[in-house]
Amino acid sequence: MTELVAGGVVLLLVALAIWIVVAREAFLAIAGFVAYGLLLSLVWVRLYGIDVAMTEAAIGGGLTGALLIGATSRLRGTEKAAWAQRCGASTRVVAFLVSAVVATTLALCVLLLPDPAPTLAPEVSADIAATGVGNPITAVLLAFRAVDTLLEAIVLVIALIGVWSLAADGFWGGRPGVRQRVDPDGIFAYFARVLAPIGVIVAVYIVWVGADHPGGKFQGATLLAAMWLLVLMTGIADAPPISRTSLRIGLVIGPLVFIAIGFVGALVSGAFLAYPDGFAKPLIVAIELALTPSLTLILGLLLAGAPERGAVP
């Protein structure tokens, strides 16, 4: 029975993927993409990857979907013109063939893996106790592969700078997006007032349990960013000007703490990001707590977009 359900979900995923590629309108493709992300998180649950499932639902489906919807609403005016410039049949056939070859090669690589597949999992799980962290995903992300996680956080800062660089010269240092005017007694403002406190509590809980259970800074920060955006969208609060010093500090504090702990490891334990014996868990928790506000600000401001007005509200 569960095999049947899993097979159905896989078929739906493939159908949705085809739909996303062939959809005539960008908005329809994005609607498919969001549904695809949610279905994919179901698949991750089935594979016992609860952490990945949460990240996929929050970032893959939710945040990326919102980013794409923002992008497509800006591009709506030029979408027809872009369709008119479609490349010829020969280019499309070549593109299809290249995609098919890549997909087939990847599928063959997966199918031809030796059985049992080469894995470091036994060695990793033997050493997880040394980190003092109960959730193996968190242990791998912040102890064995901490450099990857550090680079991810830094890439997000660079992406935000890329978004900001789209600002018109006159608005540099100003506030992102337009000031929202929503009826303060209306249903939307009421919704934000009720949901935001609950969302913040859930997000803090997700960050906190990340050390021992599925959860962590990325999922929690995405939720916090969503609550922040809800408050911005209902006009309860205004977005900060991007030139504000405290905002800039908040954006980089997480990666900076991470790098600082890395250098302390280099001095004390002889390798960058090596944690001294017995201090692994407190340091990992410190990194998670420092990264959470930075990631929240980065993800929220990524969605808020480039500055579109001056610093004065």
Next chain:
Amino acid sequence: MSTLFDVFTYVTVSAGAFFFLAGSVGLLRFPDAYARLHALTKADNLGLALIVLGLLPHAGSVLAGLKLVVVWLLVLLSSATVSQLIARAQRRRETGS
């Protein structure tokens, strides 16, 4: 006793799935945006309520059961709000204001 719980779960979850199906059929078949919203929000909220109710005996602890109920309440809140907002946007588009 556990058989009784299982029967209860089967019945309520199946009923919940039926309401989801009915809501989806309504979404596909109803003529305008308001009727489609009506089908989606009402039928799906009831369907989710039945599924949550059916899963409660298997939640394992009171806390886990409470979390399930909170999930339902949050979906209720957001779907009610979103359907209001969509309906308002649709009315604005129709009246052209």
